[in-house]
Amino acid sequence: EDKVVQSPLSLVVHEGDTVTLNCSYEVTNFRSLLWYKQEKKAPTFLFMLTSSGIEKKSGRLSSILDKKELFSILNITATQTGDSAIYLCAPQTGANNLFFGTGTRLTVIP
Amino acid sequence: DTGVSQDPRHKITKRGQNVTFRCDPISEHNRLYWYRQTLGQGPEFLTYFQNEAQLEKSRLLSDRFSAERPKGSFSTLEIQRTEQGDSAMYLCASRRTGGRDEQYFGPGTRLTVT
Numbered sequence: 001e002d003k004v005v006q007s008p009l010s011l012v013v014h015e016g017d018t019v020t021l022n023c024s025y026e027v028t029n030f031r032s033l034l035w036y037k038q039e040k041k042a043p044t045f046l047f048m049l050t051s052s053g054i055e056k057k058s059g060r061l062s063s064i065l066d067k068k069e070l071f072s073i074l075n076i077t078a079t080q081t082g083d084s085a086i087y088l089c090a091p092q093t094g095a096n097n098l099f100f101g102t103g104t105r106l107t108v109i110p
Numbered sequence: 111d112t113g114v115s116q117d118p119r120h121k122i123t124k125r126g127q128n129v130t131f132r133c134d135p136i137s138e139h140n141r142l143y144w145y146r147q148t149l150g151q152g153p154e155f156l157t158y159f160q161n162e163a164q165l166e167k168s169r170l171l172s173d174r175f176s177a178e179r180p181k182g183s184f185s186t187l188e189i190q191r192t193e194q195g196d197s198a199m200y201l202c203a204s205r206r207t208g209g210r211d212e213q214y215f216g217p218g219t220r221l222t223v224t
Contacts, residue, residue: 004152032211042201042215043153050211088152092211097143097166100152 002027004101006089012107017079021087021104024071029094033065033072036088038103043088046074079108113137114216116202122222123192130188131219135204142185143213144177145201146170153201159185160207192223 004025013019025033032050036043047056049065049072056063060079065072076083086105090098113136123129135142140161145153156175157167161182171177174192179185189196199220203213 034212036215042217045212045214048210048212090152096141097155097158097168098145098153098213099155100145102150102152 002091002093002099004089004091004099006087006101006104008104009102010105010107012109013079014109015079015081017108018075018077019079019106021074021076021089021106022071023073023089023101025089025091025099025101026070027091027093027099030067031092031094031096034090034092034098035063035072035074036090038086038088039084046087076106079106081108081110084108114202114204114214116200116216116219118219119217120220120222122224125194125223126191128188128190129192129221130186131200131202131221132184132186133202133216134184135202136214137183139204139206139214140182141205141207141213142179143203143205144185144187145203147199147201147218148197156187189221192221194223197221197223 007022035046047063052067060077063074086103088103090100115134117132143158144156147153159179174190177187199218201218202216205213
């Protein structure tokens with residue numbers, strides 16, 4: 001059975017801190033892994049990773065995939081209050097649908 | 111603005127009533143997905159279409175649920191004889207075949223069954 005586990009479930013940090021969000025997965029016919037950010041609305045796309053060891057970066061956010069150990073991490077440096085959201089990890093299977101984890105709720109305090 | 115639109119944004123209905131939601135994907139996207147999200151959970155896949163063909167349905171999609179995409183453009187999701195357990199956010203997403211894998215989500219329809 002497909003499984004995605006994200007940790008921690010929630011996290012409270014102060015502005016300027018660096019955070020690491022974890023995602024481990026076991027899915028059949030893995031194609032890629034996507035990260036989404038969800039505030040009080042629909043998920044918005046952050047990254048897609050298909051190969052191990054390739055670090056994707058976008059400003060203060062970066063992500064790495066390890067296809068051998070079946071996990072991914074999302075790093076956010078110099079956090080801002082606008083980073084407060086739920087971060088969702090979603091492997092995409094060969095069936096082309098996304099299998100979401102429960103997410104990590106990040107709260108950044110001023 | 112991702113370009114995927116959903117209507118209505120909110121729906122309150124009484125148990126036993128039928129409801130229908132609409133999703134308009136990004137115009138050049140031929141794949142359309144429906145997900146359901148309950149509080150504290152990530153979105154759960156329900157079904158997806160490639161053009162007008164419904165290619166996969168989750169076992170979460172009971173007999174009371176039906177989805178259509180008659181002309182390969184907009185899609186509808188109908189829930190018959192609603193139950194309180196159907197209360198959730200219903201999300202629609204779209205993407206192009208052969209393009210990058212990311213799906214673009216609409217704002218969702220929040221259903222409350224009383």
